[in-house]
Structures are given as C-alpha cells and as structure tokens.
Amino acid sequence: MSLHWLKVAAAGSVAAIALASAAYAQTVRVTVAEYSSKTGAYFEKAAAEFEAANPGTDIQIEVVPWDVLQQKLTTDISGGANADLAIIGTRWLIDYVSQGIAAPLDGYITDEFKGRFIDTFLSPSVMDGKTYGLPIAASARAMYYNKDLFEKAGVGAPPANWDELKAAAEKIKALGGDVYGYGLQGKEIETDVYFYYAFWSQGGNLIDADGTSGLDSEAAYKAAEIYKDLIDSGLTEPGVTSLNREDVQNLFKQGRVGMMITAPFLSNQIKEEAPDLKYGVAAIPAGANGDRGTYGVTDSIIMFENSQNKDTAWKFLDFIFTTDKRAEFDANEGFLPVNAEEAKMPMFADNADLKEFAALLPDARFAPVIAGWEEIAAVTSNALQKIYLGEGEIKATLDAAAAEIDGIIAANK
Amino acid sequence: MNRSIFTNPYVLIAPAFLLAAFIILWPLFQIGEISLSNVNRFGQLKGFAGLENFAAVVSDPQFLAAGWRTVIWTVGIVAGTILVSIPVALILNEDFYGRGLARIIVMLPWAVSLTMTAIVWRWALSGESGMLNSALKGLGLIDQNIQWLAQAATAFPVQITIGILVSIPFTTTIFLGGLSSIPDDLYEAAKLEGASGWQIFFSITLPLLRPFINIAVVMNTISVFNSFPIIWATTQGGPANSTDILVTYLYKLGFSFGKLGEASALSLMMFALLLVFTIIYVRLAMRGERA
Amino acid sequence: MKISRKLKRSILSWVVLSPLIVAVLFPFAVMFITAIKPATEVLKPTWWPSTPQWQNFITMWNATNFGAALWNSVYVAVLSTLISVFVSIPAAYALSRFRFAGKGFVQQFLLVSQMLSPIVLVIGLFRLLVALKLLDNLNAVVFVYATFNIAFSVWMLQSYFSTIPKDLEEAAWMEGATPWQALRKVFLPLALPAMTVTAIFSFINAWNEFVIALTMLRNQASYTLPIQVFSLVAGRYTVEWHHVMAAAFVATIPVAVIFAWLQRYLVRGLALGAVK
Numbered sequence: 001m002s003l004h005w006l007k008v009a010a011a012g013s014v015a016a017i018a019l020a021s022a023a024y025a026q027t028v029r030v031t032v033a034e035y036s037s038k039t040g041a042y043f044e045k046a047a048a049e050f051e052a053a054n055p056g057t058d059i060q061i062e063v064v065p066w067d068v069l070q071q072k073l074t075t076d077i078s079g080g081a082n083a084d085l086a087i088i089g090t091r092w093l094i095d096y097v098s099q100g101i102a103a104p105l106d107g108y109i110t111d112e113f114k115g116r117f118i119d120t121f122l123s124p125s126v127m128d129g130k131t132y133g134l135p136i137a138a139s140a141r142a143m144y145y146n147k148d149l150f151e152k153a154g155v156g157a158p159p160a161n162w163d164e165l166k167a168a169a170e171k172i173k174a175l176g177g178d179v180y181g182y183g184l185q186g187k188e189i190e191t192d193v194y195f196y197y198a199f200w201s202q203g204g205n206l207i208d209a210d211g212t213s214g215l216d217s218e219a220a221y222k223a224a225e226i227y228k229d230l231i232d233s234g235l236t237e238p239g240v241t242s243l244n245r246e247d248v249q250n251l252f253k254q255g256r257v258g259m260m261i262t263a264p265f266l267s268n269q270i271k272e273e274a275p276d277l278k279y280g281v282a283a284i285p286a287g288a289n290g291d292r293g294t295y296g297v298t299d300s301i302i303m304f305e306n307s308q309n310k311d312t313a314w315k316f317l318d319f320i321f322t323t324d325k326r327a328e329f330d331a332n333e334g335f336l337p338v339n340a341e342e343a344k345m346p347m348f349a350d351n352a353d354l355k356e357f358a359a360l361l362p363d364a365r366f367a368p369v370i371a372g373w374e375e376i377a378a379v380t381s382n383a384l385q386k387i388y389l390g391e392g393e394i395k396a397t398l399d400a401a402a403a404e405i406d407g408i409i410a411a412n413k
Numbered sequence: 414m415n416r417s418i419f420t421n422p423y424v425l426i427a428p429a430f431l432l433a434a435f436i437i438l439w440p441l442f443q444i445g446e447i448s449l450s451n452v453n454r455f456g457q458l459k460g461f462a463g464l465e466n467f468a469a470v471v472s473d474p475q476f477l478a479a480g481w482r483t484v485i486w487t488v489g490i491v492a493g494t495i496l497v498s499i500p501v502a503l504i505l506n507e508d509f510y511g512r513g514l515a516r517i518i519v520m521l522p523w524a525v526s527l528t529m530t531a532i533v534w535r536w537a538l539s540g541e542s543g544m545l546n547s548a549l550k551g552l553g554l555i556d557q558n559i560q561w562l563a564q565a566a567t568a569f570p571v572q573i574t575i576g577i578l579v580s581i582p583f584t585t586t587i588f589l590g591g592l593s594s595i596p597d598d599l600y601e602a603a604k605l606e607g608a609s610g611w612q613i614f615f616s617i618t619l620p621l622l623r624p625f626i627n628i629a630v631v632m633n634t635i636s637v638f639n640s641f642p643i644i645w646a647t648t649q650g651g652p653a654n655s656t657d658i659l660v661t662y663l664y665k666l667g668f669s670f671g672k673l674g675e676a677s678a679l680s681l682m683m684f685a686l687l688l689v690f691t692i693i694y695v696r697l698a699m700r701g702e703r704a
Numbered sequence: 705m706k707i708s709r710k711l712k713r714s715i716l717s718w719v720v721l722s723p724l725i726v727a728v729l730f731p732f733a734v735m736f737i738t739a740i741k742p743a744t745e746v747l748k749p750t751w752w753p754s755t756p757q758w759q760n761f762i763t764m765w766n767a768t769n770f771g772a773a774l775w776n777s778v779y780v781a782v783l784s785t786l787i788s789v790f791v792s793i794p795a796a797y798a799l800s801r802f803r804f805a806g807k808g809f810v811q812q813f814l815l816v817s818q819m820l821s822p823i824v825l826v827i828g829l830f831r832l833l834v835a836l837k838l839l840d841n842l843n844a845v846v847f848v849y850a851t852f853n854i855a856f857s858v859w860m861l862q863s864y865f866s867t868i869p870k871d872l873e874e875a876a877w878m879e880g881a882t883p884w885q886a887l888r889k890v891f892l893p894l895a896l897p898a899m900t901v902t903a904i905f906s907f908i909n910a911w912n913e914f915v916i917a918l919t920m921l922r923n924q925a926s927y928t929l930p931i932q933v934f935s936l937v938a939g940r941y942t943v944e945w946h947h948v949m950a951a952a953f954v955a956t957i958p959v960a961v962i963f964a965w966l967q968r969y970l971v972r973g974l975a976l977g978a979v980k
Contacts, residue, residue: 034935037767037936037944040924060923061923062922062923063923063924063935065934065935065937068918070668070669070671071668071919072918072919074454074455074456074667074668074671074673074827075456075826075827075830075919077455077456077457078455078456078457078673078827078830078831079456079827079830079831079833079834080834081830081834095453095454095455095671099453099454099455099457101455178541186563186652187562187648187649187651187652188649188651237541238540238541238558238560238563239540239560239562239563240563241562241563241564241651241652242539242540242560242561242562242563242568242648242652243540243541246943247539247541247542250542250747251541251542253747254542254747254748256541273743273744274744372670374669374670374671375669375670378665378669378670381651381653382651382652382653382654383653385651385652385653386652386653388652389563389564389652389653391653417882417883417884419883419884419887420802420883422798422799422801422802422804422807423798423804425794425795425797425798426794426795426798426799426810428791428794428795429791429792429794429795429854429858430795430810430813432791432850432851432854433813433814433817433851433854433855433858434813434817435851436829436832436848436851436852437817437820437825439828439832440820440825440827440828440829440831440832441820441825441828442828443827443828443831443832444824444825444827444828447827456827497724500720501721501724504717504720504721507713507717508710508713509710509713509714509717509718510710510711510714511714511718512717513964515717515718515721515725517960517963517964518725518728518729519721519724519725519728520963521728521729521732521956521960521963522728522731523908523959523963524908524956524959524960524963525731525912525952525955525956525959526911526912526913526914526929526930526955527912527914528912528914528930528934529930529933529934529952529955530731532934532937532948532952533731533734533735533949533952534731536734536738536945536949537730537731537734539749541749542747542748542749543749544734544737544738544749544751545730546749547749547750547751548730548751551751578727578728581724581728631815632818635818635819639819639820639821639823639824641821641823641915642914660821660823663823663824664823667827673827677827680824683824684819684820684824687819688816688819691815691816691819
C-alpha cells in the first residue's frame with residue numbers, strides 16, 4: 001500500500017465533498033466560538049436572516065466551546081475539512097497567515113466597510129499591510145471594586161497606584177471575616193496577563209526592542225515583588241494558584257473580594273447573578289512614573305484560503321458587521337463596541353462601566369504578534385506560579401523564563 | 414465435520430480483525446508519518462525531518478519530569494485500586510442485607526463519563542466555594558479551608574485518589590467474577606482443617622484470584638496510563654507543570670503549542686513504553702502462574 | 705440464630721464499606737444539591753439550598769437541548785454496541801474453537817490495539833473519517849466506537865466461549881445438524897450471558913466516550929450527552945453550574961438503572977468469561 005496512493009484517495013474524496021456541496025447550494029460553514037449561552041442563538045438567528053435575504057444560500061453555524069477551539073481548528077485544517085469562516089483568537093492569527101491558511105480580505109474591503117471600525121480594534125488583524133481578519137469580539141481590562149467593602153473599610157477612592165492598592169487591601173483585610181483585598185488570578189488562561197498589568201505599570205515591555213523577552217528586566221522583578229508581597233501579606237485570596245479568572249470573578253460576585261482586574265463582561269454577569277452588588281469600575285493602578293497598561297484583546301473572524309464560496313462568505317461577514325447586528329452581539333456578550341457608529345448608541349455611550357473601559361483604550365496593549373505566543377504565555381504563567389507558590393526566587397525564575405522564551409522566539413524565526 | 418463458512422476460522426475472524434486493524438493501523442500509520450516529518454501547526458507536512466521530533470521531545474526536561482510523574486500516577490492508582498478492590502470484592506461476595514444496593518453503589522462511578530466526574534470534583538475541590546471544604550468544616554475535621562488544587566503537594570494525591578475511585582468499579586467487577594468461580598468446597602475443606610480466615614485468604618483465595626489480578630493490572634495500567642480528563646479538568650497539569658503526566662503534556666504540545674510533530678513522536682514513544690511494560694508483566698505473571 | 709449472624713455480618717459489611725460508599729456518593733451528592741440550588745446560591749458552599757428548585761431540571765432540559773442529546777447518545781451507544789457484538793461473536797468463536805496459523809498473532813494484536821488512547825489517535829482518526837466522507841455524521845461515531853470496541857469484545861467473548869464445552873456442538877453435528885444449526889440451537893443460547901456482559905461494557909464505553917465525539921461531531925444537533933454537558937462548562941465566561949450539574953445527574957440515571965437491573969448478570973458473566 002503506497003503512501004502516495006492513500007494521499008491521492010484522501011485528497012480526491014475531500015474535493016468530491018466540496019464539489020458536491022457547491023453544486024447543491026451556496027453553502028458557507030462558520031465555526032463560532034461559544035462565549036456564552038447566547039452566542040449560538042445569536043449566530044443561528046443571523047444566519048436565518050441572511051438566508052432569507054439571500055435566497056439560495058445556506059449558512060451552517062458550528063458552535064465550539066472556547067476551551068477546545070484550538071484543538072478543533074487544528075484537527076479540521078489538518079484533515080482538510082475546515083469551515084469557510086472561523087472565529088479565532090487574534091493572537092493565533094500570525095500562524096494562520098504565515099501558513100497561508102487565512103485569506104486576505106483586502107479585495108472585498110471597501111472604504112465604507114473599513115470606516116465602520118474603530119481603528120484600535122481592526123489594526124491587530126492587519127499584517128504586512130493586509131487585513132486577514134475582522135474583530136468579532138473586543139475587550140479591554142479595568143479594575144472592578146466593591147463599593148460596600150470600600151465604604152466599610154473607610155477607603156475613599158479607588159487606588160490610583162499600587163501603594164494605594166496595598167493600603168486599601170490592608171484596610172479591607174482588617175474588616176475580618178472571609179473577605180480579601182485584592183483578587184489575584186493564578187491559574188489557566190491569562191495568568192500571565194494578570195501579571196502584565198503590574199508589569200506594564202512599571203514601564204516593562206513584553207518583547208524588548210531587540211526582539212527578546214522583557215521578563216528579565218527591573219520592571220518585571222518589581223512587578224513580581226508587588227504581587228508576591230500582596231500574597232505574603234495575606235492581602236489576596238488564599239491559594240491563588242488554584243483560582244482561574246472565573247473563580248476570582250465568582251468571589252467578587254459574592255462580595256468577598258475588594259478589587260480585581262477583569263473584562264467588561266463581568267458587569268453583565270453581575271447584573272444577572274448578583275444584582276444587589278454595589279461595585280464601581282476604575283482605571284488599572286499606575287506605576288511610580290505614571291505608566292499604566294491595560295490588556296486589549298480581540299478575537300477575529302477569518303476566511304479560509306481554501307473556501308469554495310468566498311463571495312457568499314464575504315456577504316455574510318458584511319451582514320454581521322452592520323451596526324445593528326454588532327450592537328445586538330455586543331449587548332448580549334458584554335464586549336466593547338468595535339464599530340464607531342455602534343459606540344455612539346446610547347446603550348454603549350451612556351454606560352458608566354464601559355466609559356471607564358473606553359477611557360483606558362489609549363493605554364491598551366495587545367499580545368505581541370510573534371509565532372509561538374501561546375507557548376511563551378505558558379512559560380510565563382509557569383514562572384509566575386512558581387513565584388506565587390514561593391518555589392522560586394523572583395529574579396532567577398524570571399531570568400530562566402526569559403531565556404526559555406528567547407529560545408522559543410529564535411526557534412520560530 | 415461439515416464444510417461450512419462457520420467452520421473456517423479465517424472467514425469468521427476476518428470482519429472483526431480487518432475493522433480493528435483498520436481503525437488502529439491507519440491512524441497509527443499517519444502518526445508515524447507526522448512524527449518523521451517537518452509539520453506545521455495545522456498538521457500539514459513540510460518535508461522529511463528524520464528523528465528530529467523524537468530528539469526534541471527527549472531533550473525537553475518537561476518530558477522526563479512528566480514521565481516520572483506518569484509512573485507514580487500509574488503505579489499509585491493501579492496499586493491503590495487493587496488494594497481497595499480485593500477487600501471490597503470479598504465483602505460484596507458475601508451474603509448480607511442490602512448487598513444488591515451496595516454493589517450498585519460501588520459501580521456507580523462507572524455510570525458517569527470521566528470528564529463529568531472530573532468537572533464535578535474540580536467544582537467540589539474549589540478552596541473558597543467548594544463543597545468538600547464546607548463538608549469537612551461541618552464535620553469539624555478542619556477549621557480552615559484547604560486550597561486543594563493550589564499546589565502539587567495536595568493536588569496530585571487528590572487526583573490519584575479520584576483515579577482510584579473511578580477505577581474501582583471495573584476492578585471490583587472482575588474480582589467478583591473471580592471469587593464466584595472459586596468452588597465452595599475448597600473453603601469448607603479448609604475450615605474443617607481448622608484454618609484461620611487469614612490462612613484461607615492467603616492459601617486459597619489469593620492464589621485462585623491471581624489470574625484476575627493480572628487481568629486487572631494490565632487493563633487498568635493501559636487505561637490509567639492514558640487517562641486524561643482527571644488531571645486536565647482539575648489543574649491542566651499545573652501549577653507550573655507540577656501535575657503534568659505524559660498525556661497532558663502531549664495534549665499541550667500538540668494542541669496548545671501546535672507542535673504536532675513532537676506530539677506524534679511522543680505518542681509513539683508512549684505506545685512503545687506501554688507495550689514493553691505489558692510484555693514484561695505478562696511474561697513475569699505467566700512465569701509466576703506456572704510455578 | 706442464623707438470622708442474627710447474617711444481621712451481624714450485614715452491619716459489619718456496611719461499616720467496612722462505608723468510607724468507600726461515602727467517597728463514591730460524594731460527587732453525586734454535590735451534583736444533586738447543586739442542581740436544586742437557586743441560581744443565586746450556587747456559588748455558596750452550603751449543603752442545602754434555602755428552597756429546593758426542582759424546576760431547575762425542567763429549565764435545564766430546555767436550556768441544554770437535553771432531549772436531543774439524550775437521543776443521540778442512545779442511538780450511538782445502542783447501534784455501536786450491536787455492531788461490535790455482532791462482528792465480535794464469530795471471531796471469538798473461531799478463536800475459542802479452532803487451531804489455525806496466526807491465531808496467536810490475532811490475539812496479541814487485539815491486546816496491543818487496546819493500548820492506544822483515543823487522544824493519541826484523534827488526528828489520524830479524523831483524517832480517516834475525512835477520507836471516508838463520514839465527517840459530521842452520527843453514524844461515523846457509531847462506526848468508530850464499534851470498531852474500537854471490537855478488540856475488547858472479542859477478547860472477553862473468546863475467553864468465555866472457551867468455557868462452553870465443545871462436546872455439545874459435536875453431539876449436535878452427530879445428530880445431523882449443520883454447523884449453523886448447531887451454533888444457533890446449542891451454542892448461542894449458552895453464550896447469551898457473555899454476550900450480554902460484553903454488550904454492557906461496549907454500551908458504557910460508548911455512553912461515556914468524549915474525545916472522539918468532540919472531534920467528529922460538528923453541530924450541536926448531533927452532540928452526544930458528554931459533549932453537550934461539557935459545552936456548558938468549557939470556556940464560557942460564565943457557567944450555569946446548577947444546569948450543568950442537573951444535566952450530569954440526569955445523564956447518569958439511565959446507566960444506573962441498567963446496573964441495577966443487570967448487576968447479578970454482570971458478575972456471573974464475567975466470572976465465567978475471565979477464566980481461560
């Protein structure tokens with residue numbers, strides 16, 4: 001049995017599937033990441049509206065849980081059975097571009113279409129001057145604080161810097177009971193990001209000008225010291241390495257954490273699950289020099305280069321990026337508007353929480369566009385967990401992580 | 414004897430063998446091909462790589478650490494399961510009130526998919542809002558919340574315990590089967606000779622149970638070695654890779670970091686490891702049985 | 705006197721088993737109690753809700769599209785079990801009745817084929833299904849489960865078949881029965897318990913399987929129960945835990961009922977099956 005023969009057979013059958021479906025109708029398959037229980041329903045509805053307006057088209061929505069999205073996309077592409085459109089984390093996009101998986105959209109994008117977007121959110125999807133994805137979901141991070149706890153502890157205003165944050169956390173801890181000052185995430189996705197808030201405020205950069213990791217810098221040591229000090233002083237929740245983002249948010253919803261940094265969708269959750277909680281949203285604490293950074297993150301929807309129905313797929317993209325469809329989506333999920341017209345709508349423009357997030361956007365930093373970013377993030381998270389657990393000395397651990405990251409960067413060049 | 418397709422072993426075996434071979438060999442062949450190739454993160458082959466992928470895996474310190482932990486994980490769960498299952502099976506083999514109910518309860522973990530069990534445990538183990546801590550507090554066993562999953566020192570033993578719990582149903586079932594095949598007259602004869610309970614256990618029950626213990630060891634080792642959901646759902650191998658075993662390391666390599674070539678090489682090495690273990694064990698067990 | 709001895713033994717047995725029983729029932733208790741909590745109390749680690757919310761089960765059923773997933777699971781588990789048992793019986797029969805060249809190889813191959821975990825094989829399997837044009841199809845999952853279970857089924861059945869005396873079939877041949885008649889009238893009835901047991905193993909494997917279903921099934925309409933429940937938990941920004949737990953709890957009931965019904969059978973069938 002020759003390898004070549006098998007490959008030909010496999011390729012032939014894939015092509016046959018594609019041909020068969022093309023002849024039947026203008027079918028467009030869309031892989032959609034599931035953000036909440038509303039995501040699937042939203043896209044099904046959008047597909048139905050689009051099909052009604054465009055007879056002869058068939059939009060198939062495939063909803064995939066976030067945790068397994070990467071695995072599913074990898075397997076799909078590896079088997080040559082990927083959809084026409086897919087939502088991906090924008091930080092993965094470089095791999096899709098460099099391997100020729102994602103199709104450039106510039107041929108379709110008109111000036112009018114481009115004008116719909118807030119540039120901050122569209123630019124991460126632009127590589128080498130070409131647009132490879134459209135920002136389907138955007139968020140930034142800000143600090144949530146519990147107004148009741150602040151009042152009881154006698155803290156007047158949300159802390160502007162890390163010293164004030166520590167002082168506020170001490171006062172909240174002094175209240176006794178099982179409340180904690182600062183909610184610190186130490187597990188799973190974005191453990192590294194939670195550290196970057198402190199890191200950026202010290203003037204740090206994830207990737208230095210010479211293209212190497214910035215973790216072996218004074219800013220990183222200082223940031224790690226700030227967090228380690230909070231942990232050792234009992235000002236965070238106990239066992240930080242066992243709490244992921246949702247766990248810390250849950251503590252906040254229960255009114256057991258004074259402050260935490262997270263994304264705008266927490267507001268939506270509080271509205272539904274803990275409507276009595278009095279909370280405020282404020283800027284992320286700044287460093288001694290007034291440096292401040294928030295994490296900006298977008299997910300992109302991309303078109304696959306091997307799609308057989310690019311024109312119809314584009315029409316569908318055009319449809320879901322109209323102002324009304326975007327507003328519906330963002331209101332459901334609690335994301336930031338990516339569309340300029342949409343941002344002016346009262347439900348976004350008059351939302352006090354969202355204003356705080358929008359105000360931070362000039363300080364927003366996105367994950368660096370380098371191959372292997374997921375692995376670099378994992379190395380960083382591991383180093384931080386060691387530090388949080390007291391299993392590694394700060395400088396040595398961060399230096400080792402930086403060296404490992406430099407190795408990854410070099411290997412991917 | 415009549416000639417018939419029902420007496421031709423090759424005809425009878427063909428469908429089962431071909432299907433089983435097909436579903437194993439084709440994917441295995443693909444993995445072999447990927448492991449010897451340069452491959453991008455989407456599984457597309459970009460030329461021959463020789464043994465580079467294997468070398469990369471072996472030189473990763475994570476590989477050795479995870480490998481060593483896999484040994485602890487497998488030995489811990491298999492040994493623990495056998496040690497618990499033997500007395501449980503002995504009890505469940507006796508006639509007592511409510512035995513049917515007891516058997517059903519012991520088998521219950523089998524009725525839930527492992528993924529779900531693991532998710533429920535993660536939820537219950539949460540330090541601040543987990544029901545395990547609140548139960549232990551309520552019983553007065555602890556007075557402060559234990560952060561079970563915050564460090565490997567507590568997380569890994571808990572994960573092994575969960576592994577034992579979910580392996581007990583299958584193992585106990587095998588042992589119950591073994592016990593019911595031991596003829597009663599053997600026991601009666603031993604009692605007449607005045608043998609104590611321990612003597613009966615060591616001289617009759619244990620030797621006769623031995624083939625079943627061997628089956629349980631081999632089958633459990635195969636499934637525990639490859640078991641993914643418990644660790645993945647509770648800690649994802651963290652904090653700082655301190656609870657990674659080979660399978661979780663493999664998943665990270667392949668699907669989080671997109672190193673499909675290395676992941677394929679690793680999966681072949683894991684397969685070889687398991688194969689070698691089984692061959693050695695079966696040899697030793699067979700020699701023991703003959704003696 | 706005799707009764708009181710049994711009573712004593714019963715008390716002792718339950719006392720010795722109690723730590724295990726507590727450990728086994730603990731996750732079920734967590735599932736059940738969380739399932740009947742009101743949404744606002746789910747995150748508090750109390751052991752009893754202020755007011756049990758039985759309607760959670762109904763809202764869960766609708767919110768998670770539980771009925772469809774239940775049907776998919778039943779369909780996949782039953783069909784794959786039937787296929788694997790049907791294909792395995794002749795093979796096991798041949799292995800237990802005939803000496804032939806390559807027999808040892810077949811037996812070893814079957815054991816070895818158990819050693820590859822689905823996670824290891826998933827990419828290869830996926831490519832296989834793409835090549836066979838079987839993607840996004842419940843029947844593809846049926847096919848994979850059935851073939852995956854063949855090795856174990858043959859192995860189980862064969863060792864059991866070996867314990868059924870050959871004389872009975874030979875006697876039937878003497879009386880002029882064809883091999884098929886001898887099989888059908890004499891052998892198969894005797895082999896029924898083993899077939900049942902093997903079927904249960906296959907059924908449980910299929911019912912609980914996760915990785916393959918996750919990779920092969922594309923749209924929510926074809927999701928089986930483990931995937932459906934998992935998609936409620938994985939990576940959503942907020943998890944409706946009371947619904948997740950209610951779904952997990954309800955999903956275990958069908959299998960628990962099967963256990964209750966067949967537990968004697970299970971033990972007896974295995975007893976004979978495992979002895980070679």
